Amino acid sequence: MKAQILATTAAAALLAACSTTPGGEMDPLADADVESTVTIPEGTGYFATDSTLPFLAPDFTKISEDDYLPAFEQGMAIQKAEIEAIKANPAAPTFENTIVAMEKSGRMLGRVARVFFALTGSNTTDRLDEINTEISPKLTAHGDSITLDPELFARVKAVYDNRAAMTMTPEDATLLENTYESMVHAGALLTDAQRERVKAINSELSTLTTEFGQLARSAMNDNPVFFDSREDLAGLSDSDIQAAADLAAENGQPGKFAIALQNTTQQPLLPTMENRDAREKLFKASYHRADGRMDVDTRMLIAKIATLRAEKAALFGEADWASYAMWDRMAEKPKTALDFMEQMVPALAATQRAEAAMLDEAIKADGGDYEVKPWDWYRYANKIKAERYDLDEDAVMEYFQLDKVLEDGVFFMAEELYGLTFERRTDVPVYHPDVWVYTVFDRDGSELGLFYFDPFQRPSKRGGAWMSNFVDQSYLWGTKPVIYNVLNIPKAPEGETQLVSFDWVNTTFHEFGHALHGFFADQRYESLSGTATARDFVEYPSQVHEMWATWPSVLSNYAFHYETGEPIPAEMIDKIEAAAKFNQGYDFGEVVEAALLDMKWSALSPAEAAAIDTPEKVDAFERQSLEELGLEIDLVPPRYRSTYFNHIFSSPSGYSAGYYSYLWTEMLDRDSRKWFIENGGLTRANGDHYRATVLSRGGTMDYFEMFENFAGRAPDVTPMLEARGLTEGDEAADSEVSDGKLPGTAVN
Numbered sequence: 001m002k003a004q005i006l007a008t009t010a011a012a013a014l015l016a017a018c019s020t021t022p023g024g025e026m027d028p029l030a031d032a033d034v035e036s037t038v039t040i041p042e043g044t045g046y047f048a049t050d051s052t053l054p055f056l057a058p059d060f061t062k063i064s065e066d067d068y069l070p071a072f073e074q075g076m077a078i079q080k081a082e083i084e085a086i087k088a089n090p091a092a093p094t095f096e097n098t099i100v101a102m103e104k105s106g107r108m109l110g111r112v113a114r115v116f117f118a119l120t121g122s123n124t125t126d127r128l129d130e131i132n133t134e135i136s137p138k139l140t141a142h143g144d145s146i147t148l149d150p151e152l153f154a155r156v157k158a159v160y161d162n163r164a165a166m167t168m169t170p171e172d173a174t175l176l177e178n179t180y181e182s183m184v185h186a187g188a189l190l191t192d193a194q195r196e197r198v199k200a201i202n203s204e205l206s207t208l209t210t211e212f213g214q215l216a217r218s219a220m221n222d223n224p225v226f227f228d229s230r231e232d233l234a235g236l237s238d239s240d241i242q243a244a245a246d247l248a249a250e251n252g253q254p255g256k257f258a259i260a261l262q263n264t265t266q267q268p269l270l271p272t273m274e275n276r277d278a279r280e281k282l283f284k285a286s287y288h289r290a291d292g293r294m295d296v297d298t299r300m301l302i303a304k305i306a307t308l309r310a311e312k313a314a315l316f317g318e319a320d321w322a323s324y325a326m327w328d329r330m331a332e333k334p335k336t337a338l339d340f341m342e343q344m345v346p347a348l349a350a351t352q353r354a355e356a357a358m359l360d361e362a363i364k365a366d367g368g369d370y371e372v373k374p375w376d377w378y379r380y381a382n383k384i385k386a387e388r389y390d391l392d393e394d395a396v397m398e399y400f401q402l403d404k405v406l407e408d409g410v411f412f413m414a415e416e417l418y419g420l421t422f423e424r425r426t427d428v429p430v431y432h433p434d435v436w437v438y439t440v441f442d443r444d445g446s447e448l449g450l451f452y453f454d455p456f457q458r459p460s461k462r463g464g465a466w467m468s469n470f471v472d473q474s475y476l477w478g479t480k481p482v483i484y485n486v487l488n489i490p491k492a493p494e495g496e497t498q499l500v501s502f503d504w505v506n507t508t509f510h511e512f513g514h515a516l517h518g519f520f521a522d523q524r525y526e527s528l529s530g531t532a533t534a535r536d537f538v539e540y541p542s543q544v545h546e547m548w549a550t551w552p553s554v555l556s557n558y559a560f561h562y563e564t565g566e567p568i569p570a571e572m573i574d575k576i577e578a579a580a581k582f583n584q585g586y587d588f589g590e591v592v593e594a595a596l597l598d599m600k601w602s603a604l605s606p607a608e609a610a611a612i613d614t615p616e617k618v619d620a621f622e623r624q625s626l627e628e629l630g631l632e633i634d635l636v637p638p639r640y641r642s643t644y645f646n647h648i649f650s651s652p653s654g655y656s657a658g659y660y661s662y663l664w665t666e667m668l669d670r671d672s673r674k675w676f677i678e679n680g681g682l683t684r685a686n687g688d689h690y691r692a693t694v695l696s697r698g699g700t701m702d703y704f705e706m707f708e709n710f711a712g713r714a715p716d717v718t719p720m721l722e723a724r725g726l727t728e729g730d731e732a733a734d735s736e737v738s739d740g741k742l743p744g745t746a747v748n
């Protein structure tokens with residue numbers, strides 16, 4: 001449910017990596033000192049030129065599915081020629097004729113990619129999916145051909161090596177550094193032989209990780225757990241039992257019952273299953289789905305992937321994969337991320353033990369004579385939660401109407417904090433009738449950008465919620481941001497009031513936080529603009545904005561009962577917030593364990609990785625890594641075991657050495673909430689300060705510096721632990737986290 005800001009397609013990576021630049025009307029070589037002999041081909045069709053609509057918004061009335069493939073092909077050909085022209089320029093390399101010229105290249109490609117990947121995410125068709133499959137590998141190869149071009153790199157390096165003698169704005173300096181470092185990171189400084197080895201490793205990693213993803217998916221989808229009798233499933237609803245009967249029949253075992261596995265170690269039906277043996281069977285099937293005890297075994301793939309990653313890191317002179325992979329992150333060094341997580345362990349372990357003791361009591365009270373196991377955990381935790389907090393989610397929903405959530409909640413918050421105002425408009429074409437469009441006006445009344453809101457679930461939309469841009473803010477091109485938020489709220493039947501669950505209310509504020517990060521962009525270059533920030537930073541501004549969903553003066557402006565008009569009772573909000581702290585030993589613990597497991601795999605030296613060369617050694621390494629953490633791993637196993645940890649093993653880099661990002665941005669978020677509360681909450685002064693120090697900075701500066709400019713100090717983990725309910729209770733645990741300072745936060 002948490003938002004994903006950019007599509008994780010190869011093409012989106014390409015957009016970020018080689019800074020294709022849509023918008024504007026400048027000749028790519030306008031600033032070159034000497035005319036080049038390379039001819040730049042002319043594009044044809046809709047995407048060849050900028051849109052003529054306000055803000056360069058895409059004109060969906062003029063785009064057909066047949067436009068995409070030729071536009072992609074032409075866009076790549078044009079960018080290729082633009083790069084050739086940069087290389088062929090007889091003038092000595094300069095910042096303008098090389099770095100800025102690269103930034104300007106690929107405008108048509110950027111235009112088509114932005115519209116195309118917006119639609120494959122939120123309103124796809126079979127044809128768009130086919131085009132995606134065809135074009136994605138070509139886009140990857142196209143990006144590599146630029147990043148790994150030795151002649152181009154020679155020009156970039158010449159400019160970079162001369163940087164001390166140049167006068168540049170800080171943003172220019174960041175662009176130069178990013179351009180140089182991303183090429184170095186791809187292998188530009190390696191010898192030919194090393195670069196060949198890197199290419200071979202990349203290709204092998206691509207194959208192995210694809211295979212891992214397919215096997216992990218098969219371990220989940222093709223491995224239903226069979227039960228002989230209806231009694232095994234006692235406690236499930238009639239419709240769940242019917243679904244289980246149907247699934248067994250589909251799998252050639254009519255008369256039996258089958259439950260399909262879900263993604264994470266825990267399984268959503270476990271809490272309602274009364275039969276303990278059946279619970280154990282379902283849980284163990286999930287836990288062992290891909291470790292060779294059943295049909296699927298991903299362990300040797302993991303061993304090979306870890307070995308290749310360690311070898312690749314060594315080619316770049318790095319000690320391990322994490323050191324290589326984290327070069328552009330806020331945390332930057334593996335030790336910073338590890339220390340950050342390990343300091344939570346004592347309090348977390350104590351909480352896990354306290355929760356287990358509480359569950360043991362509940363089991364006893366229920367007549368059970370056993371100690372809690374992972375397959376019992378949520379059954380009893382949910383019972384206690386229901387008794388203690390007495391929360392009826394349907395009753396909560398009656399206070400949240402979608403249009404009020406957006407216009408009187410989210411927009412009201414943006415006006416109070418930042419002085420923004422909004423005007424609904426219907427003259428801008430949309431890609432689906434359920435998309436709402438608004439002009440956003442800045443604090444001085446000028447136009448800031450265009451906002452598309454696409455709230456409803458539909459079969460043509462992928463799951464989750466996200467934000468992206470149709471047009472990026474850029475002074476180079478004179479463009480203002482055109483931004484969309486996509487959600488998956490179940491649409492109410494025609495004629496009924498559109499109500500929204502509290503989770504979706506939160507998500508609506510979250511996604512608009514990303515949108516604000518895009519709207520307040522204040523950059524010359526698109527590749528540094530707005531949300532173009534590190535993986536362990538980008539979720540931070542959006543998470544902070546969730547705090548305003550329950551801020552009293554915001555709530556009292558938008559949360560009214562849809563029938564009676566009564567404001568939401570404060571008691572209901574208190575319960576929601578209190579319930580959010582419950583069961584964190586498990587909920588939070590399983591995420592911390594997965595994040596630490598990721599770092600352990602990413603911290604292997606080539607020799608250590610190569611020594612893990614049998615399936616048994618993969619098991620042993622996982623076991624040992626988890627035991628070292630000091631958490632209650634047999635009661636609270638990691639959210640994903642290595643054998644089905646798609647985030648880190650199903651793509652060449654993905655979230656490997658990066659799963660900690662979810663926790664890291666939460667630390668920044670919670671610490672920032674504390675700052676807002678201590679400084680008077682929802683005020684224009686606070687909003688303007690946050691905008692000036694964080695939301696307007698894009699990826700132009702060091703993230704620690706950004707945070708310090710905002711908060712006046714380094715980030716502190718304590719507010720996050722408090723929010724997770726992990727600082728109360730156990731004395732010993734408390735003392736170990738009491739100062740709460742993040743290690744290694746010296747600004748670098």
Ligand SMILES: [Zn+2]
Nearest residue numbers: 003004539542
């Ligand atoms: Zn997000």
